[in-house]
Amino acid sequence: MSLGPARLRVWWLASGGLAVLAASLAGLVLGPADLGLGEVLAEMANRLPLVEVDSGLGERQQAIIWEIRLPRVVLGLLVGAMLATAGGAYQGVFRNPLADPYLLGVAAGAGFGVTLAIVSGAGDGVGILDPVPLSAFAGALAAVTLTYLVGATGSRLDPVTSLVLSGVAVASFFTALQTFIQQRESETIRQVYFFVLGQLRTAGWNDVALLAPYTGVCLTVILLVRHRLDALGVGDEEAGSLGLDVKRMRLTTVVAASLGTAAAVSVSGLIGFVGIIVPHTVRLLFGTSYRVILPLTVLFGGAFLVLADIVARLVVQPAELPIGVVTAFLGAPFFVLVLRMARRTR
Amino acid sequence: MTAISCKSVTVSFDGFEVLNGVDLDVPSGGWVTVVGPNGAGKSTLLRAIAGTLAAGGEILLDDRPIRSLARRERARLVAFVPQEPVIPTGMRVLDYVLLGRISHLGFFEIEGRDDVEVAMSALRDLDAVQLADRTADTLSGGERQRAVIARALAQESPVLLLDEPTTALDIGHQQEVLDLIDGLRSERNLTVLATMHDLTLAGQYAGLLVMLHDGVVAACGPASEVLTGETVSRYYGVRARVIDDEAGPIVVPVRRQC
Numbered sequence: 001m002s003l004g005p006a007r008l009r010v011w012w013l014a015s016g017g018l019a020v021l022a023a024s025l026a027g028l029v030l031g032p033a034d035l036g037l038g039e040v041l042a043e044m045a046n047r048l049p050l051v052e053v054d055s056g057l058g059e060r061q062q063a064i065i066w067e068i069r070l071p072r073v074v075l076g077l078l079v080g081a082m083l084a085t086a087g088g089a090y091q092g093v094f095r096n097p098l099a100d101p102y103l104l105g106v107a108a109g110a111g112f113g114v115t116l117a118i119v120s121g122a123g124d125g126v127g128i129l130d131p132v133p134l135s136a137f138a139g140a141l142a143a144v145t146l147t148y149l150v151g152a153t154g155s156r157l158d159p160v161t162s163l164v165l166s167g168v169a170v171a172s173f174f175t176a177l178q179t180f181i182q183q184r185e186s187e188t189i190r191q192v193y194f195f196v197l198g199q200l201r202t203a204g205w206n207d208v209a210l211l212a213p214y215t216g217v218c219l220t221v222i223l224l225v226r227h228r229l230d231a232l233g234v235g236d237e238e239a240g241s242l243g244l245d246v247k248r249m250r251l252t253t254v255v256a257a258s259l260g261t262a263a264a265v266s267v268s269g270l271i272g273f274v275g276i277i278v279p280h281t282v283r284l285l286f287g288t289s290y291r292v293i294l295p296l297t298v299l300f301g302g303a304f305l306v307l308a309d310i311v312a313r314l315v316v317q318p319a320e321l322p323i324g325v326v327t328a329f330l331g332a333p334f335f336v337l338v339l340r341m342a343r344r345t346r
Numbered sequence: 347m348t349a350i351s352c353k354s355v356t357v358s359f360d361g362f363e364v365l366n367g368v369d370l371d372v373p374s375g376g377w378v379t380v381v382g383p384n385g386a387g388k389s390t391l392l393r394a395i396a397g398t399l400a401a402g403g404e405i406l407l408d409d410r411p412i413r414s415l416a417r418r419e420r421a422r423l424v425a426f427v428p429q430e431p432v433i434p435t436g437m438r439v440l441d442y443v444l445l446g447r448i449s450h451l452g453f454f455e456i457e458g459r460d461d462v463e464v465a466m467s468a469l470r471d472l473d474a475v476q477l478a479d480r481t482a483d484t485l486s487g488g489e490r491q492r493a494v495i496a497r498a499l500a501q502e503s504p505v506l507l508l509d510e511p512t513t514a515l516d517i518g519h520q521q522e523v524l525d526l527i528d529g530l531r532s533e534r535n536l537t538v539l540a541t542m543h544d545l546t547l548a549g550q551y552a553g554l555l556v557m558l559h560d561g562v563v564a565a566c567g568p569a570s571e572v573l574t575g576e577t578v579s580r581y582y583g584v585r586a587r588v589i590d591d592e593a594g595p596i597v598v599p600v601r602r603q604c
Contacts, residue, residue, distance in 0.1 A: 003466070003478050005457050006441050224454050231445050233434030237398045241428075242501070243421030243449030288436030 006230075006289035008296070016299030020077065023303040023310075027073035030310050032317060033064050040065060071205045075267065076309045077302035078208065078215045079200065080274055082264040084301025085294055086257035087275020088282075089222045092229040092290050093253045094160050100275040101261040104167040104254070105143035108174035110265045113139020114195045115178045119185045133210070133266035136195070139174070140262035146170050148254070159236065159250070197322030198271035200309050207267045218260030219298060225253055229290035271305070271324045273331025278304050280334070347374040349408065349505050349537035350395060350424075356402035356561075357390050364390045366561035367403065372554075374504075377531060377538040379552035381545055381572075383582050386558040388541035389429060392507045395539065396426035407505065421449035425498035429509040429541075431490075433482040439493050440478040443468060446500030461500075468499035471533070472526055488519040495523070499530065506531075508540040512547065520544070524551050545597040549573050557581055569594050 042055035086101035113135035151166030350372040394401035512520040542548040549569030557565040
């Protein structure tokens, strides 16, 4: 019998790649301005070296592709990949199928940061100088750091429970702070509300350039440690007796997932459920090993968010639905399904 | 040669001393079984030797203090089969056994062909190759125990710590697993330190029995010396008859008359 360790199959990866490609093309073609698939493909091909094709598109239409839709598609891929993978990684290190990337307080911290920025009159800057994403990022990191400091030290509980509970406490605290400030400055509620529901901002390539380095580094780290993530499934003590440095493993994964999530949240707001839907769907389809789940989650996470964004853009034209509404609308029923399945297998 | 040496080992939880100065030597290649009533500190002793619990006193593995050993180095010297091992839902047996290779791999390293061969040979030695491709949650109690022991064997460490290896098994499977372990011990020249509740079985397989009571070694020696009616009733608070048999002492609890 020739058997090997659980590993990714090429056609699984290929199907993930296809999903990304299909979602991206749909993201480029669909929208208020009418562009044909052939024209978009020709326009893309035209930018390749040594290829010259006339797409027949005017300057305005070309600008729609290159300056509006493509950056938004790429942003969707990055944010979706990051949130979904961070969720999958959290589910591994916390041995909790319902863990999502906001478990340790990232969302509450970012919400608080954004509220502070908006209330203090900031909010219309652009790109790197825009204080809204910066304060979302700072708030998110502050909350996770606080959670880690509170949860990792001096508790009599096991480290997983302790971290999760301190995440709950820190998140409630930041949410309370945010609500308090919001109540006093009620005219800013709408702006804060938009952030909470999430949206793929359309600031062109600036946001992509801001987010890409974080996503690149954090996803790489998570994908590298994924080979040891399965070992945490046997519990801290047993994993330790096998020679695994459990603390280092958990810290590395949590830092990478939280940093990436904070960066994603700072440009996209709080898009919920991606971190739960995608890794669980991948798990149901392709098996339970994190070696397989995480790389596929990167691909399907990106594709899913791009598709959700298309729905968000098209459903109430010419207005846009916040993307968080779309992911939650699909995610809530899915969440119930996961809960039911988790109960059945117990 | 001594594979494990404990000198005045103490462990306390919340100020309550569970081990109160345990002295114990396990000869290399031998089989020592720790017996004693619930709460005597048997599992705690094993966990301390496996290095998953902080302990006072001194524990030497292969004449080296475990405190001086790095985590991976320690796992290459001693493999631990816990009383209630956790097998993640949906994990394949081969992947589970391969977890035993972690101490032989770098932090980012993936198992190679050699590691798979070690895992398969562990399964083969336990007559369990046919389980390799099954998911762990479909296994029976006996098959599960084989998978866990295979994981320990895949660590290729010379010392095997077994915490109640037969608790979940019927008597047929108990005997089967213990025979397998004893066979592997001589084949692979392993040192076995186990804890057991079944005194008769404990006496039949161990070269040396250690009676732990209230966190100290109350008696230590061959089964015929440790398992007497007097020691059993004193430390377990039980009325029992010990029958001398050529296979070893047989301990039979006797119902108290009302």
